[in-house]
Amino acid sequence: MTINKTSFVFLFIICFSFYFKGEAQNSVSSPYSIFGVGVLEPKSDATNAGMGHTGIALSSDGYINTLNPASLSGLDSTTFLFNIQGKASFSKFETQLESQHNFDANLDAFQMAFKVNRNWGMSFSLQPFSSIGYNIYSEKYILGTMSTYPVEYIGEGGISQVSWSNGIRIAKGFSLGLSASFLWGNTDVIENSYYPSITGETITNSRSYKVNSLLLEYGFQYHQPIGSSVLSFGARINTESQLHNSYEHNISNDNGVQLLESSDGGADLFLPCSYGFGVALQFRDAWLFTGDYRYGNWSESQLNIGAGEYKDTHGASLGIQFTPQKNYYRSYFNQIKYRAGVFYNQNYFAINGINLDEKGVTFGATLPVKASKINIAYEYKQSGTMEGGLIKENYHNIKVGFTFNETWFRKSKFQ
Amino acid sequence: MNIELYKYSVFGFRFKLMLLLSLVYTSCTKGSLNPGKVFVSSSTYTTLIDSVTVQFSTIKLDSFVTSSASSALIGHHEHALLGSQEVKSYFPLVAPSSFDWDDEEVLDSIVLRLVPNGYYLGDTTELFDLEVYPLFEEIETSDDGYLYNLHSFQYDESNSLGKKQFRPKPGKGSAIEVRLKDEFAREIVDFMQAYENHVDKITLFKERFNGVVLNCDRNTTNSVLGITLADSVPHVRLYSHKVSLEKETIIRDLNLEVSSRNFNQFINHDSDNDYSTIASGQDKLVETASNGLLALQAGSGYEIRVDFPYLNNLLEIKQLGHEVKAELHIRPNSKLSPWSELPDLVYISELDRINANRNPLLTSEETALSGTLYLDKVYNEETFYVFDVSDYLNYRLTESIVDTEKGLVFSLPSDDLVNSFASLIVNGSSFSNNASQLYIYYYYYDNQ
Numbered sequence: 001m002t003i004n005k006t007s008f009v010f011l012f013i014i015c016f017s018f019y020f021k022g023e024a025q026n027s028v029s030s031p032y033s034i035f036g037v038g039v040l041e042p043k044s045d046a047t048n049a050g051m052g053h054t055g056i057a058l059s060s061d062g063y064i065n066t067l068n069p070a071s072l073s074g075l076d077s078t079t080f081l082f083n084i085q086g087k088a089s090f091s092k093f094e095t096q097l098e099s100q101h102n103f104d105a106n107l108d109a110f111q112m113a114f115k116v117n118r119n120w121g122m123s124f125s126l127q128p129f130s131s132i133g134y135n136i137y138s139e140k141y142i143l144g145t146m147s148t149y150p151v152e153y154i155g156e157g158g159i160s161q162v163s164w165s166n167g168i169r170i171a172k173g174f175s176l177g178l179s180a181s182f183l184w185g186n187t188d189v190i191e192n193s194y195y196p197s198i199t200g201e202t203i204t205n206s207r208s209y210k211v212n213s214l215l216l217e218y219g220f221q222y223h224q225p226i227g228s229s230v231l232s233f234g235a236r237i238n239t240e241s242q243l244h245n246s247y248e249h250n251i252s253n254d255n256g257v258q259l260l261e262s263s264d265g266g267a268d269l270f271l272p273c274s275y276g277f278g279v280a281l282q283f284r285d286a287w288l289f290t291g292d293y294r295y296g297n298w299s300e301s302q303l304n305i306g307a308g309e310y311k312d313t314h315g316a317s318l319g320i321q322f323t324p325q326k327n328y329y330r331s332y333f334n335q336i337k338y339r340a341g342v343f344y345n346q347n348y349f350a351i352n353g354i355n356l357d358e359k360g361v362t363f364g365a366t367l368p369v370k371a372s373k374i375n376i377a378y379e380y381k382q383s384g385t386m387e388g389g390l391i392k393e394n395y396h397n398i399k400v401g402f403t404f405n406e407t408w409f410r411k412s413k414f415q
Numbered sequence: 416m417n418i419e420l421y422k423y424s425v426f427g428f429r430f431k432l433m434l435l436l437s438l439v440y441t442s443c444t445k446g447s448l449n450p451g452k453v454f455v456s457s458s459t460y461t462t463l464i465d466s467v468t469v470q471f472s473t474i475k476l477d478s479f480v481t482s483s484a485s486s487a488l489i490g491h492h493e494h495a496l497l498g499s500q501e502v503k504s505y506f507p508l509v510a511p512s513s514f515d516w517d518d519e520e521v522l523d524s525i526v527l528r529l530v531p532n533g534y535y536l537g538d539t540t541e542l543f544d545l546e547v548y549p550l551f552e553e554i555e556t557s558d559d560g561y562l563y564n565l566h567s568f569q570y571d572e573s574n575s576l577g578k579k580q581f582r583p584k585p586g587k588g589s590a591i592e593v594r595l596k597d598e599f600a601r602e603i604v605d606f607m608q609a610y611e612n613h614v615d616k617i618t619l620f621k622e623r624f625n626g627v628v629l630n631c632d633r634n635t636t637n638s639v640l641g642i643t644l645a646d647s648v649p650h651v652r653l654y655s656h657k658v659s660l661e662k663e664t665i666i667r668d669l670n671l672e673v674s675s676r677n678f679n680q681f682i683n684h685d686s687d688n689d690y691s692t693i694a695s696g697q698d699k700l701v702e703t704a705s706n707g708l709l710a711l712q713a714g715s716g717y718e719i720r721v722d723f724p725y726l727n728n729l730l731e732i733k734q735l736g737h738e739v740k741a742e743l744h745i746r747p748n749s750k751l752s753p754w755s756e757l758p759d760l761v762y763i764s765e766l767d768r769i770n771a772n773r774n775p776l777l778t779s780e781e782t783a784l785s786g787t788l789y790l791d792k793v794y795n796e797e798t799f800y801v802f803d804v805s806d807y808l809n810y811r812l813t814e815s816i817v818d819t820e821k822g823l824v825f826s827l828p829s830d831d832l833v834n835s836f837a838s839l840i841v842n843g844s845s846f847s848n849n850a851s852q853l854y855i856y857y858y859y860y861d862n863q
Binding site for chain 1: 442443444445446447448449454455456457459460461462463464465737739740742803805856858860861
């Protein structure tokens with residue numbers, strides 16, 4: 001068992017360090033990430049993602065449900081789960097005149113969860129909260145002239161979230177959850193001003209933001225057996241939170257002269273209260289139907305959105321999972337869980353009155369590999385629009401999660 | 416047992432799979448998007464500041480070295496703004512090292528031969544009256560070994576050695592020959608015969624023949640000619656002949672000395688114009704005292720100075736931003752300096768309150784900074800020189816107390832200065848139209 005722990009810690013450190021490496025290398029995520037806190041990343045892991053990102057009412061049965069801390073009470077008491085998840089994204093951004101294709105692959109998240117006692121499940125997780133990655137070219141007028149100069153806007157970074165979550169069963173079928181998350185992030189926002197028409201100096205104006213915050217999430221789940229089926233309800237709520245913000249401001253020219261160097265506390269950002277409800281029906285053992293509703297009170301946010309306006313967000317998802325029950329050992333395909341879902345999310349800001357809602361379909365599967373599981377989710381998502389000079393985005397996202405449990409460690413003991 | 420366990424856990428297939436997953440960081444982008452202004456909200460901006468007052472003035476070099484010049488200049492012209500201007504060229508005569516004169520030899524004539532170098536100023540339809548005078552005194556340099564534009568040596572204007580009227584041809588053309596007086600030839604021959612074997616022949620020759628000045632009749636001449644200076648030209652050519660069985664023509668050349676003792680003298684005859692009031696090299700004739708017009712001219716030594724009396728005002732916005740470009744636009748007066756006559760090279764230097772301590776502005780390659788000339792050959796309205804003074808002004812703004820008594824001066828290359836009347840008449844900042852101006856492109860920070 002000592003060796004198991006050593007390997008586990010070793011793996012954890014590797015993942016952790018590569019997570020930060022990945023964060024530092026954040027590439028183009030979306031031009032819309034220039035606004036607010038960037039593009040909000042879904043919390044769902046590959047299992048939930050395959051069902052349209054639903055799962056507020058699902059218990060952590062064989063996997064770590066990150067959508068509701070109350071789900072952790074449903075962990076198997078003998079199981080120590082570890083999940084590492086990667087994400088690959090093929091995206092196409094389109095305007096009326098141009099298009100851009102992007103490919104990104106990086107480590108998305110990892111979690112571990114275990115049962116403290118019979119009624120108390122606990123997890124630790126690390127995953128992105130939002131991402132910022134854009135490279136936008138624009139032009140500005142030299143005031144007082146008819147000349148323009150090109151300006152390049154580069155944003156890199158995002159906010160990460162490390163969470164300590166707990167789910168406690170307080171009555172038969174009824175659980176409460178509490179999750180405390182520490183949010184932090186580094187974002188470089190760079191504005192390069194070029195002056196080719198007057199062969200002037202190039203000015204690089206960069207701000208390196210550091211943000212951090214504590215975020216609390218509460219949840220509950222209730223599971224009501226109905227014959228051989230189970231009807232479940234769940235809800236979660238995030239309290240509003242201040243995102244503490246500080247930045248270093250550097251302005252330099254291409255002759256290497258530092259023109260301005262300052263640091264400031266900056267105005268704190270506001271993360272609004274958000275909540276969600278979910279319902280699930282486990283129909284016998286084969287079919288699982290899920291539905292979630294999400295709300296974010298973003299209109300209260302004080303985030304800086306230049307041409308945009310904040311708006312409350314509503315979102316909904318529907319998901320289905322099928323688990324073949326017959327001939328389980330006869331065919332490997334009968335051991336796979338199959339998932340599908342649809343989702344719709346409103347964006348937390350609109351630009352010039354134009355909404356930037358996203359909608360998509362998902363498919364997923366869980367493939368058992370010995371005592372571990374590989375969770376795969378594919379998502380096709382559209383967001384944005386080409387109206388008003390904006391950008392329409394098409395994403396093909398693939399999430400691959402690798403979940404293993406204590407039996408994997410324990411297995412070696414018997415060799 | 417434990418070793419086996421370790422191998423399985425850390426080096427097992429699934430561990431490697433997870434490790435591989437954590438190593439996958441790939442990103443690539445194809446195509447570009449310029450979504451533009453909807454997306455960007457920036458409080459930085461760049462503005463053109465053209466309201467920083469600059470003060471132009473004309474200054475005049477006290478004197479400048481014209482000896483050892485690469486060419487000689489002769490002529491007179493009436494500058495539309497600067498008035499009557501004249502240039503004369505002085506030369507010592509070089510004694511021939513040998514002079515074997517035969518008693519049967521008969522002196523025929525003596526001519527001065529000049530080869531034009533191609534420089535020409537004036538109207539080619541007008542005649543040029545070239546005159547050659549013997550000097551009364553020997554040409555001697557100043558204590559520093561140089562001769563300057565204001566130096567002169569005496570000669571008798573009523574007693575020329577020779578004159579020639581001709582119609583100058585643009586370009587180099589053929590040699591100009593001026594017939595000199597036969598008496599002058601006789602004197603040379605007699606002297607050389609008398610002192611042929613004298614050990615101090617060369618010094619005695621110099622004392623006897625002080626040299627010549629090449630001049631023009633400024634009453635009739637309104638053009639300026641450049642003359643090539645080389646080892647064998649200009650020279651005085653003696654023609655003689657002997658008669659035995661048949662006539663034999665003999666030619667002897669006496670060179671004019673091309674050394675530190677030949678020089679050009681420049682004279683401004685007009686004492687009535689505004690520019691002639693500049694008393695010394697330390698003075699300034701501000702543009703408002705010369706109808707907004709500024710003079711930069713070779714030969715006469717006029718130069719254009721620019722001061723930044725309100726540079727301190729820029730210090731007030733120094734914390735708000737940065738100058739990304741500063742350009743001085745110097746606009747020639749289209750009537751007095753048409754585009755076809757503009758100098759190609761105009762340099763810029765820093766100088767102090769009394770027009771001294773010149774410090775050339777340099778490019779990033781450490782070469783002398785010159786103006787870029789933009790020509791509008793059709794309308795001549797957008798013809799101007801641009802001087803990039805970005806680095807200079809940024810440097811000036813780093814001074815804790817900006818010395819507003821420092822200025823900049825526009826000057827011509829030294830070779831032009833002594834070998835031409837190249838001129839540039841510029842509209843000052845107060846000129847009614849097409850005024851010269853300082854343009855500053857200023858980037859304002861978003862440090863609020």
